Amino acid sequence: MAIDAVEVQSAMPNHRSKTIHVTVNGVPRESHVEARTLLVSYLREHLKLTGTHIGCDTGHCGACTVLVDGTPVKSCMFLAVQSDGSEVRSVEGLETGGKLHPVQEGFHKEHGLQCGYCTPGMMMTSVALLAANPNPTEDEIRRGISGNLCRCTGYVNIVKAIQSAAKEMAAAPKGGP
Amino acid sequence: MATAPLGGIGVSVPRKEDARFIRGKGNYVDDVQLPGMLFLDIVRSPYAYAKILAIHKEKTLAVPGVLAVITGKDLEAAKLSWMPTLMSDTQMVLPTDTVMFQGQEVVGVVATDRYAAADGVAAMEIDYEPMTPVIDPFKALDPGAPVLRTDKPGRKDNHIWHWEVGDKDGTAQALKESDVVIKEKIYIPRIHVSSIETCGCVAQVDSMGKLTVWLTTQAPHAIRTVFALVSGLPENQIRIISPDIGGGFGGKVPVYPGYVIAVVAALTTGHPVKFIEDRTGNLTSDSFARDYHIEAEIGATKDGRLTALRVKTLADHGYTDAAANPSKFPAGMFHVITGSYPFKKAFVEVDAVYTNKPPGGIAYRCSFRVTEAVHAIERLIDILAHQLKMDPAEFRLKNFIPPEAFPFPSVLGWTYDSGNYAGALKKAMEIIDYAGLRKEQVEKRKRGELMGIGISSFTEIVGAGPSKDFDILGIKMFDSAEVRIHPTGKVLARFGTKSQGQGHETTYAQILAEELGIPVEGISVEEGDTDTAPYGLGTYASRSTPTAGAAAVIAARKIREKGAKIAAHLLEVSPDDIEWVDHKFQVKGVPGKSKTMADVAFAAYTNHPQGMEAGLEAVDYYDPPNMTYPFGSYIAVVDIDKETGQIKTRRFVAVDDCGTIINPMIVDGQIHGGLTMGFAPSMLEEIQYDADGNNKATSFLEYLLPTAVETPHWETAKTTTPSPHHPIGAKGVGESATVGAPPAFVNAVVDALEPYGVTNIDIPLSSYKIWQAIHSKDPP
Numbered sequence: 004m005a006i007d008a009v010e011v012q013s014a015m016p017n018h019r020s021k022t023i024h025v026t027v028n029g030v031p032r033e034s035h036v037e038a039r040t041l042l043v044s045y046l047r048e049h050l051k052l053t054g055t056h057i058g059c060d061t062g063h064c065g066a067c068t069v070l071v072d073g074t075p076v077k078s079c080m081f082l083a084v085q086s087d088g089s090e091v092r093s094v095e096g097l098e099t100g101g102k103l104h105p106v107q108e109g110f111h112k113e114h115g116l117q118c119g120y121c122t123p124g125m126m127m128t129s130v131a132l133l134a135a136n137p138n139p140t141e142d143e144i145r146r147g148i149s150g151n152l153c154r155c156t157g158y159v160n161i162v163k164a165i166q167s168a169a170k171e172m173a174a175a176p177k178g179g180p
Numbered sequence: 181m182a183t184a185p186l187g188g189i190g191v192s193v194p195r196k197e198d199a200r201f202i203r204g205k206g207n208y209v210d211d212v213q214l215p216g217m218l219f220l221d222i223v224r225s226p227y228a229y230a231k232i233l234a235i236h237k238e239k240t241l242a243v244p245g246v247l248a249v250i251t252g253k254d255l256e257a258a259k260l261s262w263m264p265t266l267m268s269d270t271q272m273v274l275p276t277d278t279v280m281f282q283g284q285e286v287v288g289v290v291a292t293d294r295y296a297a298a299d300g301v302a303a304m305e306i307d308y309e310p311m312t313p314v315i316d317p318f319k320a321l322d323p324g325a326p327v328l329r330t331d332k333p334g335r336k337d338n339h340i341w342h343w344e345v346g347d348k349d350g351t352a353q354a355l356k357e358s359d360v361v362i363k364e365k366i367y368i369p370r371i372h373v374s375s376i377e378t379c380g381c382v383a384q385v386d387s388m389g390k391l392t393v394w395l396t397t398q399a400p401h402a403i404r405t406v407f408a409l410v411s412g413l414p415e416n417q418i419r420i421i422s423p424d425i426g427g428g429f430g431g432k433v434p435v436y437p438g439y440v441i442a443v444v445a446a447l448t449t450g451h452p453v454k455f456i457e458d459r460t461g462n463l464t465s466d467s468f469a470r471d472y473h474i475e476a477e478i479g480a481t482k483d484g485r486l487t488a489l490r491v492k493t494l495a496d497h498g499y500t501d502a503a504a505n506p507s508k509f510p511a512g513m514f515h516v517i518t519g520s521y522p523f524k525k526a527f528v529e530v531d532a533v534y535t536n537k538p539p540g541g542i543a544y545r546c547s548f549r550v551t552e553a554v555h556a557i558e559r560l561i562d563i564l565a566h567q568l569k570m571d572p573a574e575f576r577l578k579n580f581i582p583p584e585a586f587p588f589p590s591v592l593g594w595t596y597d598s599g600n601y602a603g604a605l606k607k608a609m610e611i612i613d614y615a616g617l618r619k620e621q622v623e624k625r626k627r628g629e630l631m632g633i634g635i636s637s638f639t640e641i642v643g644a645g646p647s648k649d650f651d652i653l654g655i656k657m658f659d660s661a662e663v664r665i666h667p668t669g670k671v672l673a674r675f676g677t678k679s680q681g682q683g684h685e686t687t688y689a690q691i692l693a694e695e696l697g698i699p700v701e702g703i704s705v706e707e708g709d710t711d712t713a714p715y716g717l718g719t720y721a722s723r724s725t726p727t728a729g730a731a732a733v734i735a736a737r738k739i740r741e742k743g744a745k746i747a748a749h750l751l752e753v754s755p756d757d758i759e760w761v762d763h764k765f766q767v768k769g770v771p772g773k774s775k776t777m778a779d780v781a782f783a784a785y786t787n788h789p790q791g792m793e794a795g796l797e798a799v800d801y802y803d804p805p806n807m808t809y810p811f812g813s814y815i816a817v818v819d820i821d822k823e824t825g826q827i828k829t830r831r832f833v834a835v836d837d838c839g840t841i842i843n844p845m846i847v848d849g850q851i852h853g854g855l856t857m858g859f860a861p862s863m864l865e866e867i868q869y870d871a872d873g874n875n876k877a878t879s880f881l882e883y884l885l886p887t888a889v890e891t892p893h894w895e896t897a898k899t900t901t902p903s904p905h906h907p908i909g910a911k912g913v914g915e916s917a918t919v920g921a922p923p924a925f926v927n928a929v930v931d932a933l934e935p936y937g938v939t940n941i942d943i944p945l946s947s948y949k950i951w952q953a954i955h956s957k958d959p960p
Contacts, residue, residue, distance in 0.1 A: 054204015
């Protein structure tokens with residue numbers, strides 16, 4: 004195996020790059036990214052926010068779900084440049100001021116996670132679901148999370164976790180998390 | 181024994197590991213980032229069977245960021261182009277001249293990052309000469325079939341092995357003498373575990389030549405030994421770290437070629453190298469499960485007593501036998517196929533065959549071929565009951581092994597530890613109102629509506645296993661716990677197993693809390709680092725609680741033995757006067773005179789008796805005296821739309837008995853997940869190949885994992901029949917539901933279709949298959 008001296012930098016001179024301005028979990032960022040960089044790669048590799056996971060590369064499993072301006076997107080199907088000028092929220096942005104988000108509390112309390120791999124994406128979808136529908140029925144929850152696959156839990160306790168979060172958020176004063 | 185303040189056995193303690201997962205702070209293999217780390221991507225074969233004529237590296241090497249191309253010829257020079265499988269067969273790391281299945285790893289491309297590596301893969305040009313593949317396992321045995329493993333000198337056919345157990349002639353005679361014999365062909369299709377995290381690794385060689393591999397593995401210690409034997413590196417120079425694992429289900433037991441290529445790349449470049457499969461690579465090349473073609477006969481007397489069972493099976497292993505069974509059992513625990521019934525005669529034979537498909541034969545959340553066995557027996561029982569015009573519940577209750585017969589020696593050589601099969605079935609029937617459902621079904625049938633009720637009363641065999649019978653490549657299947665109590669009474673415990681979502685950090689801590697009297701919060705559990713954890717065979721086949729869980733108990737009891745001596749010293753009595761009561765060391769008959777484990781721990785480092793070794797720790801390598809036999813009864817109720825063939829699961833009640841329950845919340849979670857992975861292949865999942873060997877399920881667009889919408893609403897309940905030989909009576913629970921659920925679904929659907937004379941439909945139960953079954957016959 005003939006291998007020349009290795010210079011390890013993601014230079015990729017062949018590909019166009021662009022400067023983007025994104026607010027990630029409340030922190031304004033200015034980043035230089037290759038045009039083809041996926042949002043998930045930008046979060047994981049550039050910003051070292053590894054809580055967002057990759058599960059299928061084709062938009063089916065939802066492990067990579069983050070919120071872009073409040074809308075859940077599958078960040079393995081979304082270019083970083085598409086988030087230019089947007090607010091991106093990932094799992095790392097759920098806990099505020101040392102206080103867990105009710106969705107995080109719910110997943111813990113109701114045993115809504117096992118291996119934890121789908122969990123960040125599942126929780127981000129749940130946050131968006133509850134923002135749009137603060138008091139969902141079980142069927143609405145099941146349909147709402149049907150873009151996120153979980154191989155461990157059988158979804159029973161994820162549904163309970165979201166119901167628990169809905170209850171807690173309804174009880175919290177307005178302007179809460 | 182409920183000990184809420186301690187968080188001991190029987191308490192639904194919230195999981196300790198959640199703290200990092202809900203914050204996105206888990207540490208999975210792909211999260212490992214090292215300075216100078218390179219990325220490995222893999223060029224895969226588009227053909228199922230082809231000669232490699234030429235590999236043109238130039239365009240790939242010209243891609244910016246690409247640093248190296250690794251071929252089978254390169255590996256051959258280092259004698260690394262082949263590796264052994266866990267079943268003592270051989271598997272290509274990279275091919276030198278022939279590809280054996282579509283999706284096979286052909287060339288490794290190493291680049292500065294994964295985008296550049298993917299560019300390199302896209303630029304690769306390889307000339308192939310396609311050959312006619314052997315896809316049908318039955319045709320693979322034809323005398324004229326091309327011999328696939330020409331690498332093996334003298335090989336004249338594609339037959340891998342024949343394995344049989346039982347009384348062949350006696351079974352034939354008993355079937356001949358039976359009043360009723362039914363025969364059925366059942367195919368358990370090829371499926372894939374598809375954990376949401378794919379497989380991968382990061383390999384690093386440090387300045388002292390030590391190799392560290394962060395690896396998606398369920399069995400880090402065994403992998404270290406295999407790496408040492410294959411690579412020739414000294415075992416102390418290899419460290420395997422299995423960090424957080426995003427689901428395993430058996431798929432992360434084997435060593436895959438990509439791992440070996442990554443290690444070679446790290447050794448060659450001197451840089452850390454990461455390899456992470458994409459989903460297509462995962463679905464097309466990682467170990468499959470099942471793929472058993474079963475032909476079975478079952479006999480009974482006319483009054484409904486079971487007589488004999490004969491099973492002949494063809495196992496399609498792909499191009500190499502890379503199953504992950506204990507070495508002595510090439511068909512795993514398939515001979516638990518007599519199930520929950522006291523057959524007097526049985527005979528089972530399995531023949532394994534090579535085809536141009538990826539290797540495997542691993543579990544899919546089950547203990548070594550138990551799902552195939554349970555599927556067959558629970559289907560046959562149902563078909564026989566219908567044939568005899570007996571209610572399938574009544575038929576089972578009449579034939580179950582009775583509770584007083586345990587320990588029960590099965591005719592095929594297992595000794596079932598404990599059970600109360602009728603208890604579980606009756607409980608399920610009561611919860612679901614079985615009698616009411618049967619009445620409703622009669623009414624619906626009169627109206628031409630299709631409703632079915634299906635039962636599965638399964639017996640599992642888990643906890644491998646006793647060293648006299650169980651080893652993998654010679655390594656005995658014990659498991660281990662190492663428990664240290666620090667001076668302030670806090671505990672560090674390390675295990676030879678590796679959680680992949682099962683919650684070991686919580687449940688092992690609960691076992692120790694109960695045994696040591698130290699609250700669960702003060703007990704840290706670590707697994708997965710071969711430099712620190714004691715040697716063990718890992719987590720699969722529901723073995724962690726039966727083996728390492730038992731080791732935790734024994735280690736804790738060893739600590740209590742020493743602790744009693746320290747307590748006696750502190751209390752100024754003889755050690756014989758100390759007893760362990762209410763989680764404390766107490767002077768016999770004097771409740772006020774006692775010392776806690778924390779008191780004793782402090783003294784173990786500050787004030788231990790003269791002549792005694794300081795410290796308070798113990799290690800145990802637990803060799804289980806027997807397997808454990810969890811069981812349960814499941815009942816499914818389905819409604820079928822005649823016009824579309826669509827199945828709606830109206831209710832599903834699962835009554836499980838896993839012996840002593842450590843954490844009821846976690847056990848229920850395991851059952852929910854297990855049921856969903858029983859539902860998945862029953863209704864949706866299958867990996868099919870066309871005649872050219874093209875894999876027809878290469879992404880989640882074709883390989884359908886159930887979402888929250890399709891997944892039924894599970895109803896769970898328990899009975900508790902402790903294992904007599906496990907130190908706390910626990911049996912293991914991670915896989916019961918995946919094993920038990922499929923025949924309940926099929927039995928329910930076939931029951932619904934009884935008016936059409938249907939006796940079997942192979943899973944997955946697609947609407948199209950159901951529609952065909954309905955419309956191929958005249959309506960009743």
